[in-house]
Amino acid sequence: MTEHIFNNYNDAVNALRIKDLKQSLYDDGEVIMDQVLVCLHGEEHKKRRKLENKIFTREVFKYYENEVFPRTINETLEPYKESGKMDLVDYGFRVLLNLTADFSGVDRPEKTKKETEILLGLLKIFASGATLHHSTRDHEEVKNEVRNALKSFDKQFLKPSIERRKNLIKKQAYEDLPSDILTVLLMNEDDLNLPYDVLQREIAFYLLAGAQTSIHSLVHVFHEIHDWIKNNPEKKVKLKDDPIFVQKCFLESTRLHPSSPIALRKPVCPVKLPDNKEANLGDSIVIDLYNSNRDKKIFGEDANKFNPYREPPSGQNLYGLSFGLGMHSCIGRNLAAGVNSKPDTDPNNHHYGTVTMILRELISRDAIPDPNNKPKMDDKTKRPNWGYYPIIFSSKDKNCD
Numbered sequence: 001m002t003e004h005i006f007n008n009y010n011d012a013v014n015a016l017r018i019k020d021l022k023q024s025l026y027d028d029g030e031v032i033m034d035q036v037l038v039c040l041h042g043e044e045h046k047k048r049r050k051l052e053n054k055i056f057t058r059e060v061f062k063y064y065e066n067e068v069f070p071r072t073i074n075e076t077l078e079p080y081k082e083s084g085k086m087d088l089v090d091y092g093f094r095v096l097l098n099l100t101a102d103f104s105g106v107d108r109p110e111k112t113k114k115e116t117e118i119l120l121g122l123l124k125i126f127a128s129g130a131t132l133h134h135s136t137r138d139h140e141e142v143k144n145e146v147r148n149a150l151k152s153f154d155k156q157f158l159k160p161s162i163e164r165r166k167n168l169i170k171k172q173a174y175e176d177l178p179s180d181i182l183t184v185l186l187m188n189e190d191d192l193n194l195p196y197d198v199l200q201r202e203i204a205f206y207l208l209a210g211a212q213t214s215i216h217s218l219v220h221v222f223h224e225i226h227d228w229i230k231n232n233p234e235k236k237v238k239l240k241d242d243p244i245f246v247q248k249c250f251l252e253s254t255r256l257h258p259s260s261p262i263a264l265r266k267p268v269c270p271v272k273l274p275d276n277k278e279a280n281l282g283d284s285i286v287i288d289l290y291n292s293n294r295d296k297k298i299f300g301e302d303a304n305k306f307n308p309y310r311e312p313p314s315g316q317n318l319y320g321l322s323f324g325l326g327m328h329s330c331i332g333r334n335l336a337a338g339v340n341s342k343p344d345t346d347p348n349n350h351h352y353g354t355v356t357m358i359l360r361e362l363i364s365r366d367a368i369p370d371p372n373n374k375p376k377m378d379d380k381t382k383r384p385n386w387g388y389y390p391i392i393f394s395s396k397d398k399n400c401d
């Protein structure tokens, strides 16, 4: 078996575009990832993606950003308003899990902290299954935990969510049906022929794909902004007054900190690679997103630095390859990151994405890193993520609303 590694931007782009390379990042995580969208290949992948893509439209985003997300952000912020402080990692998990659950189609009838706690516990177990490859624990033990978590998820969340939607479909009350992934899958049940266990994993995977990624991006951008502000204190006002600038901060930080530092593929037949070498069955292709995103030839001499004024390289994105590219490119990118702004974009009628929305809410409360409580990296994973990030709200008036 040969390992082919691509760590410059152009090679990474070309490798991600090769159609005969199949997903292999989750080969050990079958217990939660088997047959979910990101693991499918060829026609099967195309068909499911086309269907699920129906929900990722501008109208649906607009509805979520204007109607659903502000409410969810406010509800999840409620318990912290009085104390005026929080661990951003913990809060990030709660808020982004709830936002992603809305979009995935996982109802939370109680909307309480306890209910979020239960779903959060399940999400963390699902995540340990998806990243089983890196786990130092007994693999069978982790798999059993995931199987049990899937059962609990099914009983408490998925079954009631399915039942509610099926009743609406039966009554032909289509206008009352929520716009979410679960609804799309149920409406097209006959055509898709999804076995129930695949449906279960697909929805659990959406929770993972949406929440687990965005949460780390949120903490990274918060940290980058506050590091940058130390040397640019006059820009504090801009952060409050210019939401498009805040979105750019997020895109720049996401380039520096892709939620998955690599993409992994395996050939389905002999394949010519960007370095002109041949990959054969059994080989592994490592696409190093982290280093490709810091390629000085593409992003300039300061590619390793956070520079929110960076202009996107011609034809490329500010966020580099952090949302992937090619057939598996992130279907939820607009949900998390919004749409790219143009010089004439109206800031009052722009789609910012969940992370910028949360960030703006924190900025409006003058959230700053807690000076008496140092953040810590997560030592439970090899990924460079924050594990604990205490912040305080220094604006008194917003604490009490």
Ligand code: HEM
Residues within 6 Å of the ligand: 023, 025, 037, 038, 039, 049, 100, 103, 206, 209, 210, 211, 213, 214, 217, 254, 258, 259, 260, 263, 264, 321, 322, 323, 324, 325, 327, 328, 329, 330, 331, 332, 333, 335, 336
């Ligand atoms: C900052 C946030 C996010 C980041 C950095 C991110 C990153 C990525 C990356 C790198 C991939 C490609 C994986 C590969 O090529 O192997 C991907 C795929 C995917 N993402 Fe995201 N993602 C984010 C948010 C979301 C959200 C909010 C959702 C949905 C609610 C989502 C759903 C998916 C799905 C379903 C795929 C698989 C697409 C396919 O295989 O066709 N992601 N994401």
